[in-house]
Amino acid sequence: MYQRSVELAVGVFMLLGMGALVFLALQVSGLSMDSQKDSYKVYAQFDDLGGLSVRGRVSLAGVTIGKISAISLDRESYSALVEMDIYKEVDNLTTDSVASIQTAGLLGDKYVAISVGADEEFLADGDTIFDTQSALNLEKLIGAFASGQVDI
Amino acid sequence: MDYSAAMGRSGVFLLRALLGLSFSLKGMQLLVTQLYKIGVLSLIIIIVSGLFIGMVLGLQGYNILVDYGSEQAVGQMVALTLVRELGPVVTALLFAGRAGSALTAEIGLMKATEQLTSMEMMGVDPMKRVIAPRFWAGFISMPLLAIIFSAVGIFGGMLVSVDWLGVFEGAFWSNMQNAVEFEGDILNGLIKAVVFGAVCTWIAVFQGYDLIPTSEGISIATTKTVVYSSLSVLGLDFLLTAVMFGSI
Amino acid sequence: MQAYIEVKKLSFYRGHRSIFKDLSMTIPRGKVTAIMGPSGIGKTTLLKLIGSQLKPESGQVLIDGVDFTRLKRKELFKARAKMGMLFQSGALFSDLSVFENIAFPLRAHTKLPEDMIRDIVLMKLQAVGLRGARDLMPSELSGGMTRRVALARTIALDPELIMYDEPFAGQDPIAMGVLVQLIRLLNDALGLTSVLVSHDIAEALSIADHAIIIADGRVIGEGSPAELKSHTSPLVKQFVNGLPDGPVPFHYPAGEYEMDLVGMDESAS
Ligand SMILES: Nc1ncnc2c1ncn2[C@@H]1O[C@H](COP(=O)(O)OP(=O)(O)OP(=O)(O)O)[C@@H](O)[C@H]1O
Numbered sequence A: 001m002y003q004r005s006v007e008l009a010v011g012v013f014m015l016l017g018m019g020a021l022v023f024l025a026l027q028v029s030g031l032s033m034d035s036q037k038d039s040y041k042v043y044a045q046f047d048d049l050g051g052l053s054v055r056g057r058v059s060l061a062g063v064t065i066g067k068i069s070a071i072s073l074d075r076e077s078y079s080a081l082v083e084m085d086i087y088k089e090v091d092n093l094t095t096d097s098v099a100s101i102q103t104a105g106l107l108g109d110k111y112v113a114i115s116v117g118a119d120e121e122f123l124a125d126g127d128t129i130f131d132t133q134s135a136l137n138l139e140k141l142i143g144a145f146a147s148g149q150v151d152i
Numbered sequence B: 001m002d003y004s005a006a007m008g009r010s011g012v013f014l015l016r017a018l019l020g021l022s023f024s025l026k027g028m029q030l031l032v033t034q035l036y037k038i039g040v041l042s043l044i045i046i047i048v049s050g051l052f053i054g055m056v057l058g059l060q061g062y063n064i065l066v067d068y069g070s071e072q073a074v075g076q077m078v079a080l081t082l083v084r085e086l087g088p089v090v091t092a093l094l095f096a097g098r099a100g101s102a103l104t105a106e107i108g109l110m111k112a113t114e115q116l117t118s119m120e121m122m123g124v125d126p127m128k129r130v131i132a133p134r135f136w137a138g139f140i141s142m143p144l145l146a147i148i149f150s151a152v153g154i155f156g157g158m159l160v161s162v163d164w165l166g167v168f169e170g171a172f173w174s175n176m177q178n179a180v181e182f183e184g185d186i187l188n189g190l191i192k193a194v195v196f197g198a199v200c201t202w203i204a205v206f207q208g209y210d211l212i213p214t215s216e217g218i219s220i221a222t223t224k225t226v227v228y229s230s231l232s233v234l235g236l237d238f239l240l241t242a243v244m245f246g247s248i
Numbered sequence C: 001m002q003a004y005i006e007v008k009k010l011s012f013y014r015g016h017r018s019i020f021k022d023l024s025m026t027i028p029r030g031k032v033t034a035i036m037g038p039s040g041i042g043k044t045t046l047l048k049l050i051g052s053q054l055k056p057e058s059g060q061v062l063i064d065g066v067d068f069t070r071l072k073r074k075e076l077f078k079a080r081a082k083m084g085m086l087f088q089s090g091a092l093f094s095d096l097s098v099f100e101n102i103a104f105p106l107r108a109h110t111k112l113p114e115d116m117i118r119d120i121v122l123m124k125l126q127a128v129g130l131r132g133a134r135d136l137m138p139s140e141l142s143g144g145m146t147r148r149v150a151l152a153r154t155i156a157l158d159p160e161l162i163m164y165d166e167p168f169a170g171q172d173p174i175a176m177g178v179l180v181q182l183i184r185l186l187n188d189a190l191g192l193t194s195v196l197v198s199h200d201i202a203e204a205l206s207i208a209d210h211a212i213i214i215a216d217g218r219v220i221g222e223g224s225p226a227e228l229k230s231h232t233s234p235l236v237k238q239f240v241n242g243l244p245d246g247p248v249p250f251h252y253p254a255g256e257y258e259m260d261l262v263g264m265d266e267s268a269s
């Protein structure tokens, strides 16, 4: 019963299992080997996060360029302070960049989309983006529409 | 009374099966042979079922989500369903039917034809020689099979929603990656698979070892293996889900 | 006569049914001892008790002076390497070929190189006349062949003690003759002790040096074949001469036959 081919098949089975786990980790859960990729911190203040959460994506032109590392309340301005880890290689975000909270699809996850401006200077570690757009609040929008405050 | 005695016997049995694994060359060969019979030979049914279940999930998910314009979320739906629930549970049910019943029947027949007794009389412990390699092989195979099932299922879901129904591939994956967490979802799913694997193999091997050595005894024990395993898997799944994901 | 196995005051129950009660017997060293008795009386059970496969309720089994009923699991497995038992059913490992079945005890208990294992296996197969069947699987063997392969496996390790449970059942006259010779030869050439359980009184008495007849959970007659043949006890006479009726009941304990037929047997209700 015991043969080389049995050994080989079992080896392939093990590799297949490991491969599947790696696939689940990298491709499905998006765990990246370079999650400790060098990054720098950029802050942004929003009036309303509308469901944005830590570990969420930061994207530029649809490409992920970092993730949200912390969310806190700014005691003075009563607004939300979002701390983002931006990958080191994306070091040319202009200081007049705009950060907006968007939704992937109608019901999808919230993420921060950054669009760059025309400034000559770039954001550095610890800088803050001032130009922000809060999440589109669906309930408020529907409420406003229902009470006739919005024209279509 | 009978039940508690059987519980006690099976507990002692589990301990001896766990400790019975030998790390000698011979022991490893026995383990590899059983990994082949229990793991490799179950691959086909696991891959085929995984593929179809993933495809069905993709199709149903798309049909529901497209009404809300969120068909990109089909990836996360397929992945979460598979990784958290269907991967471990369906694999365990298939495993109990395919490998578990075969284990019970094989060991039972060895008992009925006095092969286990004659082994003992030759001074070879059947616990080490027959039971332990089978137990460990089941214990190792089941999580691997569950992972393969989930991976193939996700692939099947992608096949239907991206290649067939035209969901944008980038959105399919990125939505999935945002929603699925490695520790929270994949590791917890893996823990489920490990638990189910241990329980299913334990039941199968014990039922075989403890049965009444007649053809009727073997048929009763084989049925018991499938029924007990399935019920344990479904019951444990609820418990584990409540602990891992629920807020009870 | 020097004792190899001593069974002392052995009692054993199956459920509530007593199989043996204070059974004592001595099996001499270096001889072929035949154990005979009606079917279902517990001969196989006795062999299993001797091999400590079953534990008695009380009593001792001394083999070569060692009390087997007291041995720990590990010591027991070690001690069993020097005894062989031929099972009534053969009990070959169904997933191993004939060759591998015989190699099994060798691989389990020795570290012999592969070519030596091969030589020993072929020698043993030659002895039972089945060298040509080495690559068959047990499912491809006839009942008689199975028994002979099992015998080859039993003697693979050249044990000190061999217990044969019905070695002649299902053998044609030629194979039977060969087996009788083989058992005798093994016993004399290797100086081992043989215990033989058989229904075949003529055959068993022809090769045995010593015979023990058990019935009703105890020894009813003991001695050399010649002594037994001229035994005066009616029990022994009945058995040795194979008479259906007499003190030894042919039937498993039951109520009155007529009562049973008309459905009035109290033990059946
Ligand atoms: N596993 C068992 N459970 C309960 N009773 C058993 C079991 N095995 C055997 N018995 C009973 O023990 C008695 C002795 O059985 P055993 O097999 O030793 O008989 P035997 O003398 O070898 O018979 P035979 O010559 O037909 O092989 C029988 O009456 C049988 O009913």
Ligand SMILES: [Mg+2]
Binding pocket: C043, C044, C045, C088, C165
């Ligand atoms: Mg018998």
